[in-house]
Amino acid sequence: MISSSKREVSHEVPPYLRVYKDGTIERLFGNEVAPAGFDLQTGVVSKDILIIPETGVSARLYRPPSVTPTHNQNHNHNKLPLVIYFHGGAFFISSISDPKYHNSLNILVAKANIILVSIDYRRAPEHPLPAAFHDSWASLQWVHSHVSGAGTEAWLSDNVDFGRVFLAGDSCGSSIAHHLAIRVGPSNPVEGGLNILGIIMIHPYFWGEEPIGSEAKNPVRKAMVDGWWRFVCPSDRGNDDPLINPVADGAPSLSGLACDRVLVCVAEKDILRDRGRLYYESLVKSDWLGKAEFVEIQGEDHVFHIIDPNCEKALKMIQCLDSFINQE
Incomplete structure (x- = not known):
């Protein structure tokens, strides 16, 4: 060898x-790989299941300590919000079993008292884009099958309030969440009984050809991020492809987002910060009828909460997510 x-x-x-x-x-x-199972720190239980056999796409399901096996058998208990989560990694690294993601999501599930489905979409370059977007759409359809009772996963059928569904992700996972909400739109049949109440976008990986904000002051880092996108998605639009630049000419209108609320979280030192702010400002100025919130964590860089989910600022951000999900 x-x-x-x-x-x-x-x-x-x-x-x-x-x-x-x-x-x-x-x-x-x-x-790195962290197995699913019982988490001693939070009391959260997780398991891995194959959800799209045709492509091998799997998911890791999380259940908070408030839900027990006995609780599962009682169909009259209060059902919980569902978060469908898309991990980051620029579309080519990391997975649902990454210990950093696993630990962070355990904390979120326990704090917010939610059911969470983390999607293991296929990665580039073995599966170039838009494979990750297609996988995520198929995963949303799989979740939707449980609304009518056709789905077979009891953790969803027995415990989820399908009127309170959230799409969430960090970095490139935020881009996936955005495009799913655009694709659902106001008339797509996935909405039948499945209410996407909100989108959570953490350090969203959006980009563009012309530098904005701090990007112009850091051409080396700008060129590095340019290269990431061109690697996973060869396109004649480059970094203005609507898949990565949701405000580029020709991109679907932000007014078509299929949700009532959006939370955009950025980090002060992140090269992607100004793209997240631009997305938020563009959404507010659009004809979208929902409510957008913007949170910036000072002194931190990209996905700091994944790297150290127990640090003070990460826990503060988790509190923001909890409040966003569970607000009346």
Whole structure:
């Protein structure tokens, strides 16, 4: 076997991934695995299930300590909000079993008292975009099957209030959540009995060809992020492709978002911060009839809450998410 140091590299996305000329893909980050199960810190229980057999897409389901097996059998108990979550990783690294995501979502589920489904969409470059968007749409359809009773997952059928469903994600997962809400729209049949009440966008990975805000002051980092997108989605629109720039010319109108509320969270030191702010400001100025909220955490960088979910500012942000989900 030829060592990685002797094989020729055809493409590199530093510091995360290498593609070798023999077709081998080496991920240098986000490879750790945390098993599903009982979490001692929070009392949350999780499990992994295959949800789209045709493509192999799976999900990790989370259940808060307020729900017990006996509780599950009582169909008259108060049902809980559902959060459908899309992890970050620029579409090419990380997974639902990443310990950092697993630990962070355990804390969110316990704090907000929710059922959560974390989607393991297929990643680039093995599955170039828009595969992740197609997988996420199929996953939303799978969740929707439980509204009519056709779904087979008891954690959803027995415990979820399908009138209180939230799409959520961090980084590229925010982009997925946005596009699903656009695709659902006001007349899509997925809305029958499945009410997408809100979207939670944490450090959203949106971008564009022309630099804005702090991007102009950091051309090296701007070029790095440019390269990420071109790697996962070769497009003649480049970084103004509507999949990554929701306010670009030709992008679907933000007024078509299928939800009543949106929360946009950014971090002060994040190169993506100004894109998140632009999305929020554009949404407020659009004809969308819902309510948008904007939160900026000072002194922190991209997905700091995933890296250290127990730090003071991460817990403060989790409190914001809890309040957004459970507001009357």
